[in-house]
Amino acid sequence: MKVTVVSRSGREVVKGGIDLKDSAKVADLQEAIHARTKKYYPSRQRLTLPLQPGKGGKPVVLSPKASLSEYCEKGSGSLTVVFKDLGPQVYYSTLFFFEYLGPLIIYPMFYYLPVYKFFGYEGERVIHPVQTYAMYYWCFHYFKRIMETFFVHRFSHATSPLSNVFRNCAYYWTFGAYIAYYCNHPLYTPVSDLQMKIGFGFGILCQIANFYCHILLRNLRNPSGSGGYQIPRGFLFNIVTCANYTTEIYQWIGFNIATQTVAGYIFLVVAASIMTNWALGKHSRLKKASLFDGKDGRPKYPRRWVIFPPFL
Amino acid sequence: MAGVGSAVRRLYLSVYNWVVFFGWAQVLYYAVLALRETGHEAVYAAVERPLQLAQTAAIMEILHGLVGLVRSPVSATLPQIGSRLFLTWGVLWSFPETQSHILVSSLVISWSITETIRYSFFGMKEAFGSAPSWLLWLRYSTFMLLYPTGITSEVGLIYIALPYMKASEKYCLRMPNKWNFSYDYYYSSLLALLIYVPGSPHMYRYMLSQRKKALSKAKAA
Numbered sequence: 001m002k003v004t005v006v007s008r009s010g011r012e013v014v015k016g017g018i019d020l021k022d023s024a025k026v027a028d029l030q031e032a033i034h035a036r037t038k039k040y041y042p043s044r045q046r047l048t049l050p051l052q053p054g055k056g057g058k059p060v061v062l063s064p065k066a067s068l069s070e071y072c073e074k075g076s077g078s079l080t081v082v083f084k085d086l087g088p089q090v091y092y093s094t095l096f097f098f099e100y101l102g103p104l105i106i107y108p109m110f111y112y113l114p115v116y117k118f119f120g121y122e123g124e125r126v127i128h129p130v131q132t133y134a135m136y137y138w139c140f141h142y143f144k145r146i147m148e149t150f151f152v153h154r155f156s157h158a159t160s161p162l163s164n165v166f167r168n169c170a171y172y173w174t175f176g177a178y179i180a181y182y183c184n185h186p187l188y189t190p191v192s193d194l195q196m197k198i199g200f201g202f203g204i205l206c207q208i209a210n211f212y213c214h215i216l217l218r219n220l221r222n223p224s225g226s227g228g229y230q231i232p233r234g235f236l237f238n239i240v241t242c243a244n245y246t247t248e249i250y251q252w253i254g255f256n257i258a259t260q261t262v263a264g265y266i267f268l269v270v271a272a273s274i275m276t277n278w279a280l281g282k283h284s285r286l287k288k289a290s291l292f293d294g295k296d297g298r299p300k301y302p303r304r305w306v307i308f309p310p311f312l
Numbered sequence: 313m314a315g316v317g318s319a320v321r322r323l324y325l326s327v328y329n330w331v332v333f334f335g336w337a338q339v340l341y342y343a344v345l346a347l348r349e350t351g352h353e354a355v356y357a358a359v360e361r362p363l364q365l366a367q368t369a370a371i372m373e374i375l376h377g378l379v380g381l382v383r384s385p386v387s388a389t390l391p392q393i394g395s396r397l398f399l400t401w402g403v404l405w406s407f408p409e410t411q412s413h414i415l416v417s418s419l420v421i422s423w424s425i426t427e428t429i430r431y432s433f434f435g436m437k438e439a440f441g442s443a444p445s446w447l448l449w450l451r452y453s454t455f456m457l458l459y460p461t462g463i464t465s466e467v468g469l470i471y472i473a474l475p476y477m478k479a480s481e482k483y484c485l486r487m488p489n490k491w492n493f494s495y496d497y498y499y500s501s502l503l504a505l506l507i508y509v510p511g512s513p514h515m516y517r518y519m520l521s522q523r524k525k526a527l528s529k530a531k532a533a
Contacts, residue, residue, distance in 0.1 A: 182492045182493065182494075183492075185487060185492065187487035187488040188487075188488070188492055189487075189488045189489065189490050189492055259492075260490070260491065260492060261491070261492040261493065262491050262492065262493035263492075263493065
Protein backbone atom coordinates (compact mmCIF):
# COMPACT_ATOMS: atom_id res chain seq x y z
CA MET A 1 0.00 0.00 0.00
CA LYS A 2 0.99 3.59 -0.50
CA VAL A 3 1.41 5.75 2.56
CA THR A 4 1.57 9.54 2.35
CA VAL A 5 3.33 11.26 5.24
CA VAL A 6 2.50 14.92 5.82
CA SER A 7 3.26 17.44 8.52
CA ARG A 8 0.47 19.22 10.40
CA SER A 9 0.77 22.15 8.01
CA GLY A 10 0.20 19.84 5.04
CA ARG A 11 3.73 19.73 3.70
CA GLU A 12 5.00 16.29 2.59
CA VAL A 13 7.55 15.00 5.08
CA VAL A 14 8.58 12.10 2.88
CA LYS A 15 8.49 13.11 -0.78
CA GLY A 16 6.62 10.68 -2.92
CA GLY A 17 5.33 8.73 0.04
CA ILE A 18 6.29 5.22 1.13
CA ASP A 19 5.34 1.88 -0.39
CA LEU A 20 4.80 -0.98 2.00
CA LYS A 21 3.34 -4.49 1.96
CA ASP A 22 -0.38 -4.61 2.74
CA SER A 23 0.40 -6.67 5.83
CA ALA A 24 2.84 -4.12 7.18
CA LYS A 25 2.58 -2.85 10.74
CA VAL A 26 2.83 0.75 11.93
CA ALA A 27 6.29 -0.05 13.32
CA ASP A 28 7.41 -0.94 9.78
CA LEU A 29 6.17 2.44 8.59
CA GLN A 30 8.14 4.12 11.34
CA GLU A 31 11.30 2.28 10.31
CA ALA A 32 10.73 3.33 6.71
CA ILE A 33 10.25 6.97 7.69
CA HIS A 34 13.46 6.81 9.73
CA ALA A 35 15.32 5.32 6.75
CA ARG A 36 14.11 8.10 4.46
CA THR A 37 14.54 11.04 6.84
CA LYS A 38 17.64 9.90 8.80
CA LYS A 39 16.94 12.31 11.66
CA TYR A 40 13.60 11.01 12.89
CA TYR A 41 14.10 7.72 14.68
CA PRO A 42 10.84 5.92 15.56
CA SER A 43 10.51 7.08 19.17
CA ARG A 44 10.60 10.68 17.94
CA GLN A 45 7.68 10.16 15.58
CA ARG A 46 4.11 10.79 16.49
CA LEU A 47 1.82 9.56 13.74
CA THR A 48 -1.89 10.38 13.68
CA LEU A 49 -4.77 10.09 11.30
CA PRO A 50 -5.79 13.37 9.71
CA LEU A 51 -8.66 15.08 11.50
CA GLN A 52 -11.84 15.29 9.45
CA PRO A 53 -12.48 18.95 8.64
CA GLY A 54 -15.33 20.27 10.74
CA LYS A 55 -15.18 17.45 13.24
CA GLY A 56 -13.58 18.20 16.57
CA GLY A 57 -12.02 15.75 18.93
CA LYS A 58 -8.55 14.42 19.44
CA PRO A 59 -6.67 12.85 16.54
CA VAL A 60 -6.25 9.08 16.52
CA VAL A 61 -2.67 8.10 17.33
CA LEU A 62 -1.28 5.16 15.41
CA SER A 63 -0.18 2.35 17.67
CA PRO A 64 3.18 0.83 16.65
CA LYS A 65 2.03 -2.76 17.04
CA ALA A 66 -1.13 -2.38 14.97
CA SER A 67 -1.44 -3.22 11.32
CA LEU A 68 -1.52 -0.33 8.88
CA SER A 69 -4.58 -1.78 7.24
CA GLU A 70 -6.58 -1.12 10.43
CA TYR A 71 -6.23 2.60 9.80
CA CYS A 72 -6.92 2.64 6.08
CA GLU A 73 -10.15 4.06 4.79
CA LYS A 74 -12.42 1.22 3.85
CA GLY A 75 -11.55 -0.29 0.52
CA SER A 76 -8.74 2.03 -0.52
CA GLY A 77 -5.22 0.71 -0.57
CA SER A 78 -3.70 3.92 0.58
CA LEU A 79 -3.26 5.84 3.80
CA THR A 80 -2.34 9.38 4.81
CA VAL A 81 -0.71 9.96 8.17
CA VAL A 82 0.12 13.19 9.92
CA PHE A 83 3.64 13.33 11.31
CA LYS A 84 4.80 15.28 14.35
CA ASP A 85 8.38 15.43 15.54
CA LEU A 86 8.47 14.97 19.31
CA GLY A 87 12.03 16.23 19.52
CA PRO A 88 15.07 14.35 20.79
CA GLN A 89 14.05 11.53 23.10
CA VAL A 90 15.70 9.76 26.02
CA TYR A 91 14.73 6.47 27.63
CA TYR A 92 12.64 6.89 30.77
CA SER A 93 15.23 4.85 32.61
CA THR A 94 17.91 7.35 31.57
CA LEU A 95 15.77 10.28 32.71
CA PHE A 96 15.01 8.71 36.09
CA PHE A 97 18.60 7.66 36.64
CA PHE A 98 19.95 11.19 36.26
CA GLU A 99 17.23 12.92 38.19
CA TYR A 100 17.73 10.53 41.15
CA LEU A 101 21.51 10.49 40.94
CA GLY A 102 21.67 14.18 41.86
CA PRO A 103 20.06 13.88 45.32
CA LEU A 104 22.00 10.68 45.96
CA ILE A 105 25.31 12.48 45.49
CA ILE A 106 24.48 16.02 46.62
CA TYR A 107 23.06 15.20 50.05
CA PRO A 108 26.11 13.28 51.32
CA MET A 109 28.28 16.15 50.08
CA PHE A 110 26.64 18.42 52.64
CA TYR A 111 27.12 15.72 55.27
CA TYR A 112 30.73 14.71 54.64
CA LEU A 113 32.43 17.70 53.02
CA PRO A 114 33.28 21.00 54.79
CA VAL A 115 30.67 22.83 52.73
CA TYR A 116 29.51 25.17 55.47
CA LYS A 117 32.85 26.95 55.62
CA PHE A 118 31.81 28.59 52.34
CA PHE A 119 28.69 29.89 54.06
CA GLY A 120 30.76 31.50 56.77
CA TYR A 121 30.54 28.80 59.45
CA GLU A 122 34.08 28.15 60.63
CA GLY A 123 35.12 25.61 63.17
CA GLU A 124 34.14 22.04 63.95
CA ARG A 125 30.66 20.74 63.30
CA VAL A 126 28.85 18.63 65.89
CA ILE A 127 26.89 15.93 64.10
CA HIS A 128 23.73 14.72 65.83
CA PRO A 129 22.70 11.08 65.45
CA VAL A 130 19.48 12.09 63.66
CA GLN A 131 21.54 13.80 60.98
CA THR A 132 23.47 10.60 60.32
CA TYR A 133 20.31 8.49 60.18
CA ALA A 134 18.70 11.08 57.92
CA MET A 135 21.58 10.81 55.48
CA TYR A 136 21.30 7.01 55.39
CA TYR A 137 17.53 7.18 55.02
CA TRP A 138 17.68 9.73 52.19
CA CYS A 139 20.40 7.88 50.31
CA PHE A 140 18.63 4.56 50.71
CA HIS A 141 15.47 6.16 49.32
CA TYR A 142 17.11 7.40 46.15
CA PHE A 143 19.15 4.22 45.76
CA LYS A 144 15.88 2.26 45.97
CA ARG A 145 14.37 4.51 43.31
CA ILE A 146 17.28 3.88 40.94
CA MET A 147 17.09 0.12 41.51
CA GLU A 148 13.35 0.15 40.86
CA THR A 149 13.91 2.10 37.66
CA PHE A 150 16.14 -0.61 36.23
CA PHE A 151 14.66 -3.76 37.75
CA VAL A 152 11.06 -3.20 38.71
CA HIS A 153 9.21 -0.60 36.68
CA ARG A 154 7.67 -1.41 33.30
CA PHE A 155 7.11 1.77 31.35
CA SER A 156 4.10 2.45 29.15
CA HIS A 157 6.15 4.72 26.94
CA ALA A 158 9.78 3.89 26.32
CA THR A 159 10.95 7.49 25.95
CA SER A 160 10.49 11.03 27.17
CA PRO A 161 11.51 14.34 25.54
CA LEU A 162 15.09 15.41 26.23
CA SER A 163 13.92 18.76 27.64
CA ASN A 164 12.38 16.86 30.55
CA VAL A 165 15.87 15.87 31.67
CA PHE A 166 16.75 19.48 32.38
CA ARG A 167 13.43 20.31 33.95
CA ASN A 168 13.27 17.23 36.19
CA CYS A 169 16.92 17.37 37.23
CA ALA A 170 16.51 21.04 38.15
CA TYR A 171 13.58 20.06 40.38
CA TYR A 172 15.21 17.10 42.14
CA TRP A 173 18.71 18.47 42.41
CA THR A 174 17.67 21.93 43.64
CA PHE A 175 15.34 20.53 46.28
CA GLY A 176 17.97 17.95 47.21
CA ALA A 177 20.53 20.67 47.87
CA TYR A 178 17.98 22.89 49.63
CA ILE A 179 16.98 20.13 52.07
CA ALA A 180 20.52 18.81 52.54
CA TYR A 181 21.71 22.31 53.45
CA TYR A 182 19.33 22.52 56.41
CA CYS A 183 19.49 18.91 57.57
CA ASN A 184 23.28 18.99 57.86
CA HIS A 185 23.61 22.55 59.09
CA PRO A 186 26.06 23.26 61.96
CA LEU A 187 23.23 25.04 63.82
CA TYR A 188 20.71 22.23 63.21
CA THR A 189 18.28 21.65 66.11
CA PRO A 190 17.29 17.98 66.47
CA VAL A 191 13.84 16.82 67.60
CA SER A 192 13.31 14.46 70.52
CA ASP A 193 14.63 10.93 70.30
CA LEU A 194 11.10 9.51 70.35
CA GLN A 195 9.93 11.77 67.53
CA MET A 196 12.95 10.79 65.45
CA LYS A 197 12.26 7.08 65.94
CA ILE A 198 8.58 7.46 65.10
CA GLY A 199 9.43 9.45 61.97
CA PHE A 200 12.06 7.10 60.58
CA GLY A 201 10.17 3.97 61.65
CA PHE A 202 6.98 5.10 59.92
CA GLY A 203 8.99 6.19 56.89
CA ILE A 204 10.71 2.84 56.52
CA LEU A 205 7.39 0.99 56.77
CA CYS A 206 5.96 3.20 54.04
CA GLN A 207 8.99 2.65 51.82
CA ILE A 208 8.49 -1.10 52.13
CA ALA A 209 4.80 -0.67 51.35
CA ASN A 210 5.71 1.52 48.41
CA PHE A 211 8.06 -1.14 47.07
CA TYR A 212 5.32 -3.73 47.30
CA CYS A 213 2.97 -1.40 45.42
CA HIS A 214 5.54 -1.14 42.64
CA ILE A 215 5.80 -4.92 42.44
CA LEU A 216 2.01 -5.19 42.15
CA LEU A 217 1.93 -2.57 39.40
CA ARG A 218 4.72 -4.33 37.54
CA ASN A 219 2.77 -7.57 37.52
CA LEU A 220 -0.17 -5.79 35.89
CA ARG A 221 1.86 -5.27 32.77
CA ASN A 222 2.63 -7.92 30.28
CA PRO A 223 6.43 -8.32 29.82
CA SER A 224 6.07 -7.78 26.08
CA GLY A 225 4.59 -4.41 26.96
CA SER A 226 1.33 -4.93 25.14
CA GLY A 227 -0.01 -2.04 27.15
CA GLY A 228 -3.63 -1.41 27.93
CA TYR A 229 -5.08 -0.59 31.31
CA GLN A 230 -5.75 -3.00 34.12
CA ILE A 231 -7.54 -2.37 37.38
CA PRO A 232 -4.90 -2.47 40.11
CA ARG A 233 -5.82 -4.94 42.85
CA GLY A 234 -4.50 -6.21 46.11
CA PHE A 235 -2.98 -4.63 49.19
CA LEU A 236 -3.68 -0.90 49.45
CA PHE A 237 -4.87 -0.72 45.86
CA ASN A 238 -8.17 -2.12 47.05
CA ILE A 239 -8.83 1.13 48.89
CA VAL A 240 -6.95 3.74 46.89
CA THR A 241 -6.21 4.01 43.17
CA CYS A 242 -2.72 5.42 43.42
CA ALA A 243 -1.46 3.61 46.49
CA ASN A 244 2.08 3.92 45.19
CA TYR A 245 1.86 7.72 45.38
CA THR A 246 0.12 7.54 48.75
CA THR A 247 2.91 5.49 50.29
CA GLU A 248 5.52 7.75 48.74
CA ILE A 249 3.93 10.85 50.28
CA TYR A 250 3.59 9.16 53.67
CA GLN A 251 7.22 8.12 53.46
CA TRP A 252 8.25 11.78 53.08
CA ILE A 253 6.00 12.69 56.00
CA GLY A 254 8.00 10.21 58.06
CA PHE A 255 11.29 11.76 56.98
CA ASN A 256 10.03 15.23 57.87
CA ILE A 257 8.72 14.19 61.28
CA ALA A 258 12.18 12.90 62.06
CA THR A 259 14.20 15.80 60.62
CA GLN A 260 11.80 18.75 61.03
CA THR A 261 12.92 21.32 58.46
CA VAL A 262 10.73 23.83 56.65
CA ALA A 263 12.64 22.99 53.47
CA GLY A 264 11.64 19.34 53.81
CA TYR A 265 7.99 20.23 54.34
CA ILE A 266 7.99 22.58 51.33
CA PHE A 267 9.29 19.70 49.22
CA LEU A 268 6.61 17.43 50.66
CA VAL A 269 3.84 19.85 49.69
CA VAL A 270 5.18 20.36 46.16
CA ALA A 271 5.77 16.64 45.57
CA ALA A 272 2.34 15.77 46.96
CA SER A 273 0.59 18.25 44.69
CA ILE A 274 2.43 16.96 41.62
CA MET A 275 1.51 13.38 42.50
CA THR A 276 -2.06 14.37 43.26
CA ASN A 277 -2.33 15.84 39.77
CA TRP A 278 -1.09 12.57 38.29
CA ALA A 279 -3.39 10.56 40.53
CA LEU A 280 -6.46 12.54 39.49
CA GLY A 281 -5.59 11.93 35.85
CA LYS A 282 -5.01 8.22 36.38
CA HIS A 283 -8.16 7.78 38.43
CA SER A 284 -10.36 9.47 35.84
CA ARG A 285 -8.70 7.57 32.98
CA LEU A 286 -9.42 4.29 34.72
CA LYS A 287 -13.00 5.22 35.49
CA LYS A 288 -13.75 6.48 32.01
CA ALA A 289 -11.89 3.81 30.08
CA SER A 290 -14.34 1.86 27.99
CA LEU A 291 -12.94 -1.21 29.64
CA PHE A 292 -14.24 -0.40 33.09
CA ASP A 293 -17.59 1.29 32.66
CA GLY A 294 -19.57 -1.64 33.95
CA LYS A 295 -21.51 -2.01 30.70
CA ASP A 296 -21.93 -5.18 28.64
CA GLY A 297 -20.61 -7.37 31.41
CA ARG A 298 -17.33 -5.49 31.64
CA PRO A 299 -15.99 -4.93 35.13
CA LYS A 300 -16.83 -1.60 36.65
CA TYR A 301 -14.04 0.39 38.20
CA PRO A 302 -14.66 0.11 41.94
CA ARG A 303 -15.26 3.05 44.27
CA ARG A 304 -11.91 4.04 45.68
CA TRP A 305 -10.05 6.96 47.13
CA VAL A 306 -7.90 8.72 44.57
CA ILE A 307 -4.74 9.25 46.56
CA PHE A 308 -5.26 10.49 50.10
CA PRO A 309 -7.99 8.96 52.24
CA PRO A 310 -10.07 10.40 53.79
CA PHE A 311 -9.68 13.64 51.89
CA LEU A 312 -9.27 12.82 48.25
CA MET B 313 -30.57 34.31 36.66
CA ALA B 314 -27.47 34.09 34.48
CA GLY B 315 -28.31 37.54 33.16
CA VAL B 316 -28.31 39.05 36.63
CA GLY B 317 -25.03 37.32 37.45
CA SER B 318 -23.18 38.69 34.46
CA ALA B 319 -24.64 42.17 34.99
CA VAL B 320 -23.35 42.17 38.57
CA ARG B 321 -19.98 40.98 37.31
CA ARG B 322 -19.84 43.80 34.77
CA LEU B 323 -20.84 46.39 37.35
CA TYR B 324 -18.27 45.17 39.84
CA LEU B 325 -15.46 45.07 37.29
CA SER B 326 -16.37 48.52 35.90
CA VAL B 327 -16.26 50.03 39.37
CA TYR B 328 -13.04 48.20 40.20
CA ASN B 329 -11.24 49.26 37.03
CA TRP B 330 -12.33 52.91 37.15
CA VAL B 331 -11.49 53.30 40.84
CA VAL B 332 -7.99 51.92 40.34
CA PHE B 333 -7.65 54.03 37.18
CA PHE B 334 -8.35 57.09 39.28
CA GLY B 335 -5.70 56.02 41.80
CA TRP B 336 -3.03 55.70 39.11
CA ALA B 337 -4.10 58.97 37.48
CA GLN B 338 -3.41 60.62 40.83
CA VAL B 339 0.03 59.01 41.00
CA LEU B 340 0.89 60.34 37.56
CA TYR B 341 -0.41 63.81 38.34
CA TYR B 342 1.38 64.20 41.67
CA ALA B 343 4.58 62.76 40.24
CA VAL B 344 4.73 65.23 37.36
CA LEU B 345 3.72 68.09 39.67
CA ALA B 346 6.47 67.28 42.18
CA LEU B 347 9.06 66.91 39.42
CA ARG B 348 8.27 70.31 38.01
CA GLU B 349 7.88 72.20 41.30
CA THR B 350 10.66 70.66 43.35
CA GLY B 351 12.71 67.91 41.75
CA HIS B 352 13.05 64.15 41.59
CA GLU B 353 13.88 63.81 45.30
CA ALA B 354 10.34 64.91 46.21
CA VAL B 355 8.47 62.53 43.93
CA TYR B 356 8.20 59.58 46.33
CA ALA B 357 6.70 61.58 49.20
CA ALA B 358 4.15 63.10 46.81
CA VAL B 359 2.93 59.76 45.41
CA GLU B 360 3.40 57.34 48.31
CA ARG B 361 -0.23 56.95 49.45
CA PRO B 362 -2.00 56.65 46.07
CA LEU B 363 0.83 54.42 44.82
CA GLN B 364 0.55 52.00 47.72
CA LEU B 365 -3.25 51.92 47.49
CA ALA B 366 -3.45 51.45 43.72
CA GLN B 367 -0.68 48.88 43.56
CA THR B 368 -1.88 46.82 46.53
CA ALA B 369 -5.43 46.82 45.16
CA ALA B 370 -4.05 44.80 42.23
CA ILE B 371 -3.99 41.75 44.51
CA MET B 372 -7.71 41.55 43.73
CA GLU B 373 -6.79 40.69 40.17
CA ILE B 374 -5.22 37.44 41.26
CA LEU B 375 -8.49 36.55 42.95
CA HIS B 376 -10.44 37.56 39.85
CA GLY B 377 -8.35 35.17 37.77
CA LEU B 378 -8.61 32.34 40.33
CA VAL B 379 -12.41 32.44 40.58
CA GLY B 380 -12.75 32.87 36.84
CA LEU B 381 -14.17 36.39 36.88
CA VAL B 382 -11.63 37.38 34.23
CA ARG B 383 -9.87 35.34 31.59
CA SER B 384 -6.26 36.31 32.35
CA PRO B 385 -4.20 33.29 33.42
CA VAL B 386 -2.95 33.48 36.99
CA SER B 387 0.48 32.42 35.73
CA ALA B 388 0.85 35.72 33.83
CA THR B 389 -0.58 38.07 36.48
CA LEU B 390 1.23 36.56 39.49
CA PRO B 391 4.85 37.42 38.50
CA GLN B 392 3.79 40.88 37.35
CA ILE B 393 1.96 41.73 40.57
CA GLY B 394 4.67 40.01 42.62
CA SER B 395 7.41 42.23 41.25
CA ARG B 396 5.26 45.36 41.66
CA LEU B 397 4.50 44.62 45.31
CA PHE B 398 8.12 43.71 45.93
CA LEU B 399 9.24 47.12 44.65
CA THR B 400 6.44 49.14 46.29
CA TRP B 401 6.63 47.59 49.77
CA GLY B 402 9.76 45.49 49.85
CA VAL B 403 12.15 48.07 48.44
CA LEU B 404 10.79 51.62 48.42
CA TRP B 405 8.76 51.56 51.64
CA SER B 406 11.18 49.34 53.57
CA PHE B 407 14.37 51.20 52.64
CA PRO B 408 13.83 54.97 52.75
CA GLU B 409 17.39 55.50 51.51
CA THR B 410 16.14 54.63 48.01
CA GLN B 411 13.28 57.13 47.96
CA SER B 412 15.23 60.16 46.76
CA HIS B 413 16.80 58.42 43.79
CA ILE B 414 15.95 59.62 40.29
CA LEU B 415 14.96 56.09 39.27
CA VAL B 416 11.90 56.47 41.50
CA SER B 417 10.60 59.10 39.08
CA SER B 418 11.14 56.94 35.99
CA LEU B 419 9.60 53.97 37.81
CA VAL B 420 6.51 55.77 38.99
CA ILE B 421 5.90 57.52 35.66
CA SER B 422 6.38 54.32 33.63
CA TRP B 423 4.01 52.41 35.90
CA SER B 424 1.34 55.11 36.10
CA ILE B 425 1.17 55.75 32.35
CA THR B 426 0.91 52.02 31.67
CA GLU B 427 -1.72 51.50 34.35
CA THR B 428 -3.91 54.49 33.49
CA ILE B 429 -4.08 53.18 29.93
CA ARG B 430 -4.69 49.58 31.03
CA TYR B 431 -7.39 50.28 33.62
CA SER B 432 -9.29 52.75 31.43
CA PHE B 433 -9.16 50.19 28.62
CA PHE B 434 -10.72 47.49 30.81
CA GLY B 435 -13.04 50.03 32.43
CA MET B 436 -14.40 51.00 29.01
CA LYS B 437 -14.84 47.41 27.93
CA GLU B 438 -16.74 46.46 31.07
CA ALA B 439 -18.86 49.59 31.24
CA PHE B 440 -19.57 50.23 27.55
CA GLY B 441 -18.91 46.87 25.91
CA SER B 442 -15.92 48.03 23.92
CA ALA B 443 -12.98 50.40 24.02
CA PRO B 444 -12.09 53.00 21.35
CA SER B 445 -9.50 51.81 18.85
CA TRP B 446 -6.97 54.48 19.84
CA LEU B 447 -7.07 53.18 23.41
CA LEU B 448 -6.60 49.63 22.18
CA TRP B 449 -3.61 50.84 20.17
CA LEU B 450 -2.14 52.63 23.21
CA ARG B 451 -2.64 49.59 25.42
CA TYR B 452 -0.78 47.32 23.05
CA SER B 453 1.92 49.75 21.92
CA THR B 454 3.15 51.90 24.81
CA PHE B 455 4.60 48.85 26.54
CA MET B 456 7.29 48.77 23.87
CA LEU B 457 8.84 51.85 25.50
CA LEU B 458 7.46 51.59 29.03
CA TYR B 459 8.48 47.97 29.70
CA PRO B 460 12.19 48.75 29.18
CA THR B 461 12.02 51.99 31.18
CA GLY B 462 10.00 50.37 33.96
CA ILE B 463 12.13 47.23 34.16
CA THR B 464 15.35 49.24 34.15
CA SER B 465 14.01 51.34 37.01
CA GLU B 466 12.94 48.24 38.97
CA VAL B 467 16.27 46.48 38.52
CA GLY B 468 18.17 49.68 39.31
CA LEU B 469 16.26 50.36 42.52
CA ILE B 470 16.64 46.78 43.78
CA TYR B 471 20.37 47.01 43.08
CA ILE B 472 20.65 50.30 44.95
CA ALA B 473 18.78 48.88 47.94
CA LEU B 474 21.03 45.80 48.24
CA PRO B 475 23.69 47.27 50.57
CA TYR B 476 20.95 48.60 52.87
CA MET B 477 19.30 45.18 52.92
CA LYS B 478 22.54 43.50 53.90
CA ALA B 479 23.42 46.02 56.60
CA SER B 480 19.99 46.19 58.23
CA GLU B 481 19.24 42.44 58.31
CA LYS B 482 15.61 43.38 57.82
CA TYR B 483 13.16 40.48 57.18
CA CYS B 484 15.87 37.92 57.92
CA LEU B 485 15.40 34.75 59.94
CA ARG B 486 18.46 33.11 61.39
CA MET B 487 19.34 29.64 62.71
CA PRO B 488 19.24 27.99 65.16
CA ASN B 489 15.49 27.59 65.57
CA LYS B 490 13.32 24.54 66.12
CA TRP B 491 12.05 24.52 62.53
CA ASN B 492 15.55 24.54 61.10
CA PHE B 493 14.71 27.30 58.69
CA SER B 494 16.49 30.46 57.64
CA TYR B 495 15.67 33.31 55.30
CA ASP B 496 17.99 35.97 53.95
CA TYR B 497 16.33 38.96 52.30
CA TYR B 498 19.53 40.12 50.64
CA TYR B 499 20.08 36.79 48.85
CA SER B 500 16.41 36.48 47.95
CA SER B 501 16.58 39.90 46.32
CA LEU B 502 19.69 38.83 44.43
CA LEU B 503 17.73 35.83 43.22
CA ALA B 504 14.89 38.15 42.17
CA LEU B 505 17.39 40.20 40.17
CA LEU B 506 18.59 37.05 38.45
CA ILE B 507 15.02 36.13 37.53
CA TYR B 508 14.69 39.44 35.69
CA VAL B 509 17.29 38.18 33.20
CA PRO B 510 15.14 35.50 31.54
CA GLY B 511 11.89 36.97 32.89
CA SER B 512 11.99 40.35 31.13
CA PRO B 513 12.49 39.08 27.55
CA HIS B 514 9.78 36.48 28.24
CA MET B 515 7.26 39.14 29.36
CA TYR B 516 8.21 41.44 26.48
CA ARG B 517 7.78 38.67 23.92
CA TYR B 518 4.46 37.71 25.50
CA MET B 519 3.21 41.30 25.12
CA LEU B 520 4.43 41.41 21.53
CA SER B 521 2.44 38.30 20.68
CA GLN B 522 -0.61 39.70 22.50
CA ARG B 523 -0.19 42.88 20.45
CA LYS B 524 -0.18 40.93 17.21
CA LYS B 525 -3.33 39.05 18.19
CA ALA B 526 -5.21 42.10 19.44
CA LEU B 527 -4.36 44.47 16.61
CA SER B 528 -5.01 41.96 13.84
CA LYS B 529 -8.32 41.02 15.43
CA ALA B 530 -9.27 44.72 15.46
CA LYS B 531 -8.29 45.05 11.82
CA ALA B 532 -10.40 42.05 10.82
CA ALA B 533 -13.42 43.34 12.74
